[in-house]
Amino acid sequence: AQSVTQLGSHVSVSEGALVLLRCNYSSSVPPYLFWYVQYPNQGLQLLLKYTTGATLVKGINGFEAEFKKSETSFHLTKPSAHMSDAAEYFCAVSDRGNFNKFYFGSGTKLNVKP
Amino acid sequence: DGGITQSPKYLFRKEGQNVTLSCEQNLNHDAMYWYRQDPGQGLRLIYYSQIVNDFQKGDIAEGYSVSREKKESFPLTVTSAQKNPTAFYLCASSTRQTEAFFGQGTRLTVV
Numbered sequence: 001a002q003s004v005t006q007l008g009s010h011v012s013v014s015e016g017a018l019v020l021l022r023c024n025y026s027s028s029v030p031p032y033l034f035w036y037v038q039y040p041n042q043g044l045q046l047l048l049k050y051t052t053g054a055t056l057v058k059g060i061n062g063f064e065a066e067f068k069k070s071e072t073s074f075h076l077t078k079p080s081a082h083m084s085d086a087a088e089y090f091c092a093v094s095d096r097g098n099f100n101k102f103y104f105g106s107g108t109k110l111n112v113k114p
Numbered sequence: 115d116g117g118i119t120q121s122p123k124y125l126f127r128k129e130g131q132n133v134t135l136s137c138e139q140n141l142n143h144d145a146m147y148w149y150r151q152d153p154g155q156g157l158r159l160i161y162y163s164q165i166v167n168d169f170q171k172g173d174i175a176e177g178y179s180v181s182r183e184k185k186e187s188f189p190l191t192v193t194s195a196q197k198n199p200t201a202f203y204l205c206a207s208s209t210r211q212t213e214a215f216f217g218q219g220t221r222l223t224v225v
Binding site (some may be wrong): 036092 | 209212
């Protein structure tokens with residue numbers, strides 16, 4: 001089974017600073033890769049995904065992520081944090097098979113300081 | 115609008131009681147999933163279903179049951195055998211080519 005590791009359960013940045021949230025996966029075969037955002041007491045919303053093609057993926061709200069096969073990583077970045085970015089972020093993977101079974105990391109809570 | 119609807123948003127369960135969480139989707143997705151979310155533990159898969167009348171256990175199926183009689187519906191029953199049911203429950207759906215789409219969740223509390 002796949003495993004997904006998100007380094008840092010809590011990350012704190014100042015407004016306007018770079019956001020970097022880390023995600024590593026365990027599979028030797030590149031899976032499909034996803035980042036989701038969750039606001040309190042709500043469901044998960046997709047930020048971006050990588051399935052094939054260009055390894056730098058742009059998503060909503062100014063976020064982007066880069067798939068690095070050699071590092072089995074898919075880190076999420078945003079050049080300038082906004083107060084509204086404060087939320088919990090989940091990295092997820094799914095196998096490139098006939099069925100999408102999703103594996104989630106344990107999440108990173110992002111705090112944005114004014 | 116297409117999407118996933120979970121109900122109720124908040125649910126309270128007494129000791130020894132079974133409760134059922136509803137999940138309906140109008141996205142025409144084949145696959146549906148139930149996840150449990152606890153603080154600091156991410157999402158853990160309870161059950162999933164690829165097609166109607168078929169479902170498989172996930173990582174933490176004990177104390178839960180599901181049915182998939184219609185493509186649009188995947189209700190989750192939390193039975194009295196689940197000793198620690200207080201959690202946030204998320205339903206999701208997908209096709210082979212898409213990401214998982216999530217409902218807004220049901221917060222279950224034991225009283």
